[in-house]
Amino acid sequence: MLQTAQRTAKSKTKKAASAPSHKTGADKAAPPHDRFLEAFRWMLLTRTLEEKLVSLYRGGLITGGVYIGKGQEAVSVACGLFLQKGDIFAPLIRDQAGRSAFGEPLLDVTRTYLGSRLGPMRGRDGNIHRGHPRNNELAMVSHLGAMISVTVGTLMAKRLKGDKNFVGLACIGEGGMQTGSFHEGMNLAAVEQVPLVVVATNNHYAYSTPNDREFACRDLVDRAIGYGFEGYSLDGTDLGACLDVIGSAVKRVRAGRPPQLVVASVLRLSGHGEHDDASYVPEEVKRQPFARDCLKVAEQTIVDLNLVDAETLGKWRKDAIAQVEEAIAAAQQEPAPEGDKEDWCALSNRGLADQPESPE
Numbered sequence: 618m619l620q621t622a623q624r625t626a627k628s629k630t631k632k633a634a635s636a637p638s639h640k641t642g643a644d645k646a647a648p649p650h651d652r653f654l655e656a657f658r659w660m661l662l663t664r665t666l667e668e669k670l671v672s673l674y675r676g677g678l679i680t681g682g683v684y685i686g687k688g689q690e691a692v693s694v695a696c697g698l699f700l701q702k703g704d705i706f707a708p709l710i711r712d713q714a715g716r717s718a719f720g721e722p723l724l725d726v727t728r729t730y731l732g733s734r735l736g737p738m739r740g741r742d743g744n745i746h747r748g749h750p751r752n753n754e755l756a757m758v759s760h761l762g763a764m765i766s767v768t769v770g771t772l773m774a775k776r777l778k779g780d781k782n783f784v785g786l787a788c789i790g791e792g793g794m795q796t797g798s799f800h801e802g803m804n805l806a807a808v809e810q811v812p813l814v815v816v817a818t819n820n821h822y823a824y825s826t827p828n829d830r831e832f833a834c835r836d837l838v839d840r841a842i843g844y845g846f847e848g849y850s851l852d853g854t855d856l857g858a859c860l861d862v863i864g865s866a867v868k869r870v871r872a873g874r875p876p877q878l879v880v881a882s883v884l885r886l887s888g889h890g891e892h893d894d895a896s897y898v899p900e901e902v903k904r905q906p907f908a909r910d911c912l913k914v915a916e917q918t919i920v921d922l923n924l925v926d927a928e929t930l931g932k933w934r935k936d937a938i939a940q941v942e943e944a945i946a947a948a949q950q951e952p953a954p955e956g957d958k959e960d961w962c963a964l965s966n967r968g969l970a971d972q973p974e975s976p977e
């Protein structure tokens with residue numbers, strides 16, 4: 618638990634957690650306080666990136682929608698951080714933090730948003746539908762709930778091939794949990810006993826629909842037992858709790874326990890997309906404990922426990938800005954798709970899992 622981590626961290630030297638880098642990858646065996654700091658840095662990078670994307674969108678420089686994960690970064694980063702080589706990740710629209718922690722390069726994000734032909738979807742798909750099948754990051758199907766079955770099928774295929782020691786983690790919103798395909802996927806996962814963790818983020822809205830118009834059960838986690846899952850609830854504004862609960866769920870399925878359902882509570886701290894001002898969210902809701910900003914809460918923990926000093930925090934912030942600026946500047950120089958001249962495919966056939974070649 619973070620409490621332990623916090624106490625341990627106090628007696629340690631104030632060293633910076635290793636910089637988020639895909640060259641080294643997440644250190645799965647890192648002590649809890651190092652992992653907390655590493656997770657914080659992915660969250661910071663994500664917030665920086667998404668703020669920049671919002672600003673580009675407002676300036677008319679992005680085609681299509683921008684959907685951000687503000688307020689959900691702690692849950693999301695924990696989803697990506699504990700997965701290992703060979704594991705399957707099925708992120709959704711608010712999972713940039715998890716995608717980055719799992720290994721998605723920033724350049725692939727900016728290339729997709731800015732419509733570069735060199736991006737993973739060749740500049741031809743919805744900004745948030747990108748994925749890397751070869752790297753086990755599934756490309757998101759828009760139809761909510763469908764990714765559970767896709768993930769279950771992928772895990773079954775791996776089992777049939779004789780792969781060992783793999784797990785899958787699929788993300789879902791509380792709105793998506795109310796679809797028929799979600800129920801089918803969950804049922805199949807339990808029947809087949811695939812090593813699956815489903816992380817449901819209840820951000821209290823699906824578009825403008827609040828929880829009381831979405832479901833009538835007491836608590837969404839109560840459904841776990843009905844599906845044949847083990848279920849856990851989580852304060853998604855608390856990074857330490859996210860790392861503990863989601864990390865433990867991943868460990869449990871890896872050890873052969875039944876599929877796991879984690880339900881995290883947060884507030885979506887943005888509109889559904891940047892076209893939506895979320896004016897329907899009452900002030901009273903914004904004052905609830907689940908409405909805390911997980912990034913601010915995590916930073917406060919770092920300051921309170923003196924995990925790193927202010928100078929280091931400032932350096933991390935600058936570093937995040939520099940990484941984002943570099944990825945945007947690079948993607949802005951790149952060519953757009955030319956539909957009439959190119960063989961038309963994003964990921965689904967010949968190009969599946971290949972990175973595109975240079976444009977000419």
Ligand SMILES: Cc1ncc(C[n+]2csc(CCOP(=O)(O)OP(=O)(O)O)c2C)c(N)n1
Pocket residue numbers: 711759760761762789790791792793794796820822823824885889
């Ligand atoms: C089956 C289906 N119905 C409707 C939609 C349209 N849709 C896209 S996002 C969204 C809201 C999803 O809410 P939730 O699952 O709570 O996720 P959040 O946006 O809050 O992260 C809806 C209704 C869809 N993509 N798929």
Ligand SMILES: [Mg+2]
Pocket residue numbers: 790791792818819820821822823824
């Ligand atoms: Mg929601």
